[in-house]
Amino acid sequence: MSILGTPTVFLHGQAANKFFFTCDSNILSNKQPSPTRRICGERNILELSGHEHKRLRGALLSFLKPEVLRQYVSKMDEEIRKHFEMHWRGKNKVLAMPSMKTLTFNVMSSLLIGIEQGAKRDVLLDLFHKIMEGILSVPINLPFTRFNRSLQASAKTRTILMNLIQEKRAALEHATAFPKQDLITTLLSLRNEDNSVALSDEEIVDSLVLIMIAGYDTTSNLLSFLIRISANDPSVYASMIQEQEEIAKSKACGELLTWDDLARMKCTWRVAMESLRMTPPALILYRKVLKDFEYEGYLIPKGWQVMLSTSMTHMDDNIFPDASKFDPKRFEIQGSVPPYSFVAFGGGPRICPGMEFARLETLITIHHLVNRFTWKLCRPGMSFCREPFPIFKDGLEIEIEPKIPVKVN
Numbered sequence: 409m410s411i412l413g414t415p416t417v418f419l420h421g422q423a424a425n426k427f428f429f430t431c432d433s434n435i436l437s438n439k440q441p442s443p444t445r446r447i448c449g450e451r452n453i454l455e456l457s458g459h460e461h462k463r464l465r466g467a468l469l470s471f472l473k474p475e476v477l478r479q480y481v482s483k484m485d486e487e488i489r490k491h492f493e494m495h496w497r498g499k500n501k502v503l504a505m506p507s508m509k510t511l512t513f514n515v516m517s518s519l520l521i522g523i524e525q526g527a528k529r530d531v532l533l534d535l536f537h538k539i540m541e542g543i544l545s546v547p548i549n550l551p552f553t554r555f556n557r558s559l560q561a562s563a564k565t566r567t568i569l570m571n572l573i574q575e576k577r578a579a580l581e582h583a584t585a586f587p588k589q590d591l592i593t594t595l596l597s598l599r600n601e602d603n604s605v606a607l608s609d610e611e612i613v614d615s616l617v618l619i620m621i622a623g624y625d626t627t628s629n630l631l632s633f634l635i636r637i638s639a640n641d642p643s644v645y646a647s648m649i650q651e652q653e654e655i656a657k658s659k660a661c662g663e664l665l666t667w668d669d670l671a672r673m674k675c676t677w678r679v680a681m682e683s684l685r686m687t688p689p690a691l692i693l694y695r696k697v698l699k700d701f702e703y704e705g706y707l708i709p710k711g712w713q714v715m716l717s718t719s720m721t722h723m724d725d726n727i728f729p730d731a732s733k734f735d736p737k738r739f740e741i742q743g744s745v746p747p748y749s750f751v752a753f754g755g756g757p758r759i760c761p762g763m764e765f766a767r768l769e770t771l772i773t774i775h776h777l778v779n780r781f782t783w784k785l786c787r788p789g790m791s792f793c794r795e796p797f798p799i800f801k802d803g804l805e806i807e808i809e810p811k812i813p814v815k816v817n
């Protein structure tokens with residue numbers, strides 16, 4: 409088939425996933441089409457391969473790995489509590505999907521860029537919305553097109569981030585900031601073996617823009633779908649509330665969540681995994697063919713593109729029995745899902761490095777949601793469409809009521 413004039417091969421299934429995720433990057437390239445690259449930057453991680461990719465990925469993971477993120481659970485918890493206080497408390501109705509987007513942006517802005525609540529963050533959020541609109545638009549660069557606005561927003565965002573990098577570098581030199589304070593300070597502090605700086609400022613800026621884009625729609629989508637499934641399926645809601653109430657009861661009033669509390673949220677995470685299985689935010693993954701190759705007897709020529717459907721494997725009854733049933737129990741036994749079958753976070757050397765960050769944000773958000781509010785959907789029958797991320801046209805409007813707390817922690 410041909411998509412926007414480029415011959416395209418569609419792959420799906422466990423073996424195809426393994427091939428797609430582990431194929432040599434000289435054959436299947438992750439480089440994005442030129443319009444996306446213009447918005448995200450030439451040195452963002454998607455554009456790099458081989459040693460350069462490994463180096464940048466290692467740098468990002470030096471902040472995003474579990475051993476480091478565990479120190480930031482309470483900071484994330486504070487940010488999420490603030491969100492519910494500011495945007496949910498005292499309201500009867502909430503547009504859940506935009507709300508989860510704002511929450512996700514704020515959590516990332518605070519932990520990764522180190523910009524807290526205030527005017528600067530509001531400016532960035534506005535610019536970021538424009539960037540996102542352009543990524544999904546027709547790439548015509550004329551005044552007043554979405555793509556043009558997105559390019560301009562990307563340039564302004566870069567200037568803000570460049571200035572921030574200078575400020576943080578000075579703060580590190582004067583010891584008024586510490587190396588693992590946020591992702592920027594972590595990246596600025598990385599050194600090569602000969603003590604030279606590991607990443608250029610351009611690489612840091614491009615990484616920040618890409619990471620914000622990669623984490624924003626994906627995590628906020630997952631949270632929105634969890635709000636929907638909890639409202640539609642009483643047994644799913646019951647399993648999460650039981651687990652989350654127990655954790656709330658074990659905490660003193662106002663006490664922040666810890667890494668150990670999150671380790672107890674196993675049932676909630678299984679619900680999240682099942683939601684990702686049934687509605688993966690990244691439905692289709694993309695690669696460009698750089699060299700002719702043969703797959704299952706077919707010759708795929710250079711210049712074609714390969715698209716991988718994540719959900720076709722997720723909905724295969726041979727891998728996930730009764731696949732159209734929402735059943736979080738299927739993730740109860742660790743290792744029961746065959747390799748390269750659950751691919752909501754991708755696989756191989758490019759598997760999502762933000763997985764742990766998304767897990768923490770999801771668990772903390774659900775903890776506060778179910779312990780503080782009850783909710784029902786304003787339009788229970790309303791389905792979603794794909795643009796290409798799944799979205800609810802009505803913003804997933806819900807009626808909310810504050811709960812008499814078991815104990816508000």
Ligand code: HEM
Pocket residue numbers: 453454465472618619620622623624626627630684689690693694751752753754755757758759760761762763765766
């Ligand atoms: C539920 C939330 C998320 C989902 C479902 C998700 C999904 C994915 C998938 C499927 C890929 C692989 C794409 C491919 O192979 O073409 C990916 C890559 C990536 N994700 Fe995520 N993601 C999520 C959250 C995040 C967050 C929170 C961050 C950042 C903090 C992030 C940063 C990235 C980056 C930087 C890459 C590129 C990795 C590389 O090329 O080495 N993601 N993600």
